[in-house]
Amino acid sequence: MSTNVYKPHLLVIPEDKANQDIVNGFLLRLEVNERQLQVLDPANGWSRGKEKLLELSNGHLVRYKNAHALLVVDHDGNRNRGCDIKALISDEVKDRVFVIGVLSEPEELKSASQKYEQIGGLIAEGCKADNTDFWQQESLLVHNLDEVRRLSKVVRDLFFQLQ
Amino acid sequence: MLLIGRNGSGKSSIASVLEVFQKVGRGVNRVAELISPKDFSWKKPGTPMKMVLECIIDQRCYEYTLSLELPEGFKELRVCEEKLRIDDSARYSREVAQVSMAKINQDVQFIVDWHLVALPIIQVRTSDDPVNRFREWLARMIILSPLPSMINGESQGESLEPSRSGSNLGEWVTGLLSRYPAAYGQLDQYIRPIMPDLSDIQNEPIGRNAKTLVIRFKAEGASLAIDFNDLSDGEKCFFLIATVLAANKYYGPLLCFWDEPDNYLHLSEVQHNVMALRRAFSKHGQFIAAAHNEHVIHCFSSENTFVLDRSSHLLPTVIRPLEGLSIAKNLIESIALGEPVE
Numbered sequence: 001m002s003t004n005v006y007k008p009h010l011l012v013i014p015e016d017k018a019n020q021d022i023v024n025g026f027l028l029r030l031e032v033n034e035r036q037l038q039v040l041d042p043a044n045g046w047s048r049g050k051e052k053l054l055e056l057s058n059g060h061l062v063r064y065k066n067a068h069a070l071l072v073v074d075h076d077g078n079r080n081r082g083c084d085i086k087a088l089i090s091d092e093v094k095d096r097v098f099v100i101g102v103l104s105e106p107e108e109l110k111s112a113s114q115k116y117e118q119i120g121g122l123i124a125e126g127c128k129a130d131n132t133d134f135w136q137q138e139s140l141l142v143h144n145l146d147e148v149r150r151l152s153k154v155v156r157d158l159f160f161q162l163q
Numbered sequence: 164m165l166l167i168g169r170n171g172s173g174k175s176s177i178a179s180v181l182e183v184f185q186k187v188g189r190g191v192n193r194v195a196e197l198i199s200p201k202d203f204s205w206k207k208p209g210t211p212m213k214m215v216l217e218c219i220i221d222q223r224c225y226e227y228t229l230s231l232e233l234p235e236g237f238k239e240l241r242v243c244e245e246k247l248r249i250d251d252s253a254r255y256s257r258e259v260a261q262v263s264m265a266k267i268n269q270d271v272q273f274i275v276d277w278h279l280v281a282l283p284i285i286q287v288r289t290s291d292d293p294v295n296r297f298r299e300w301l302a303r304m305i306i307l308s309p310l311p312s313m314i315n316g317e318s319q320g321e322s323l324e325p326s327r328s329g330s331n332l333g334e335w336v337t338g339l340l341s342r343y344p345a346a347y348g349q350l351d352q353y354i355r356p357i358m359p360d361l362s363d364i365q366n367e368p369i370g371r372n373a374k375t376l377v378i379r380f381k382a383e384g385a386s387l388a389i390d391f392n393d394l395s396d397g398e399k400c401f402f403l404i405a406t407v408l409a410a411n412k413y414y415g416p417l418l419c420f421w422d423e424p425d426n427y428l429h430l431s432e433v434q435h436n437v438m439a440l441r442r443a444f445s446k447h448g449q450f451i452a453a454a455h456n457e458h459v460i461h462c463f464s465s466e467n468t469f470v471l472d473r474s475s476h477l478l479p480t481v482i483r484p485l486e487g488l489s490i491a492k493n494l495i496e497s498i499a500l501g502e503p504v505e
Contacts, residue, residue: 002431017494021464028442035356035435041461044493115466 025120165463168471173480174453188301208233308422316376316391349409416448
């Protein structure tokens with residue numbers, strides 16, 4: 001049995017390899033229910049990622065009430081990209097859909113001392129500790145704050161052992 | 164770490180080199196049992212073959228070098244250089260037959276048959292001597308290219324030294340559970356989400372010195388016992404993965420090289436199993452996979468993926484980090500299209 005679709009689970013659509021590498025860093029830090037997170041193949045483009053999210057939202061998320069979907073997509077300088085995509089999602093599943101991403105592109109977030117998987121690891125640590133400092137301190141990520149707070153509630157309970 | 168590259172680029176050869184070190188750790192010291200003349204590059208034994216392994220175990224840095232040569236007129240290879248350095252100081256070094264060991268206030272020198280590797284026969288005073296620790300680490304290295312049809316779950320003794328095909332899984336599980344009984348919990352914890360109807364795993368005696376693994380299932384009041392040998396190839400691999408994870412937890416840190424970890428697994432299982440291995444070894448030990456499957460490739464990142472490539476069988480393999488290569492952006496498409504590695 002792979003992901004149990006009748007239990008709470010999260011499907012992640014990375015826009016490209018760079019976003020997927022960040023997601024990999026997040027996956028490495030999961031503590032429980034690891035099988036309830038399934039990363040789909042990179043969409044290769046934000047527009048294709050949006051299409052894939054819409055497809056899931058109209059299909060899998062309608063069929064399975066415990067399904068959640070997360071699109072990790074470059075914003076290419078457009079702060080409203082997440083909201084614009086979310087506006088296309090039906091109200092029935094909207095609260096189970098999340099869109100986050102770097103304001104420009106992940107390459108600008110990466111540095112010599114902080115590689116993609118390490119960034120994913122920091123995000124996981126923040127989720128576990130219910131701490132959004134990493135998102136607030138990084139100008140390329142701060143626009144995600146509201147969405148991250150909403151996502152953290154789902155992720156924290158599902159994938160981390162809380163004290 | 165992930166190794167990718169075309170067929171014949173040299174991924175499995177890395178496993179073969181690690182296997183030489185593993186055999187040395189397991190006490191094989193006759194050079195002819197480790198390497199044969201045909202193993203030289205392009206089958207030309209003119210220049211020595213040098214293998215160097217660096218690792219950090221228990222915060223200590225080990226560097227082991229083994230060079231072999233086939234001089235004119237020799238039928239069997241001989242050692243031309245061997246040395247072990249621990250934390251930057253030489254524990255022993257050797258040129259051909261002459262071995263020099265660093266001891267307190269003096270250097271000890273002695274002669275070893277040049278057809279024998281010295282590491283397995285170096286005498287240590289205590290079992291926690293770093294040389295012993297290093298040999299044990301080499302011996303327990305896990306190098307897998309599983310052949311499930313050869314894994315029958317039977318054992319005639321116990322071992323903590325799995326074979327490349329996984330054929331001695333029965334002995335390995337027996338050895339693991341006899342020395343670390345709590346490892347059963349780890350096996351159960353890993354297998355149960357994959358097989359929710361698992362009841363328990365038994366190691367039943369089938370003769371005076373033999374046992375066989377029996378997997379018992381229970382669902383809706385009914386139960387069923389299945390010999391390990393009768394599990395599917397993929398199911399046998401789940402048990403192999405669970406054993407690797409338990410071994411690394413209970414007597415690691417270990418190095419695990421898995422050639423094509425997606426083999427025999429259902430598509431929906433690949434990510435979960437590869438990530439479970441990566442997750443466990445990221446805390447403790449080192450996991451190296453070699454793969455062609457895109458779902459395995461997706462489980463690794465550009466920063467820990469290495470591309471092996473060579474222009475022809477007459478040229479050496481070049482290993483490059485994926486990060487920075489032109490194929491990194493659309494990796495799977497570039498691989499499928501056979502784009503050159505630049």
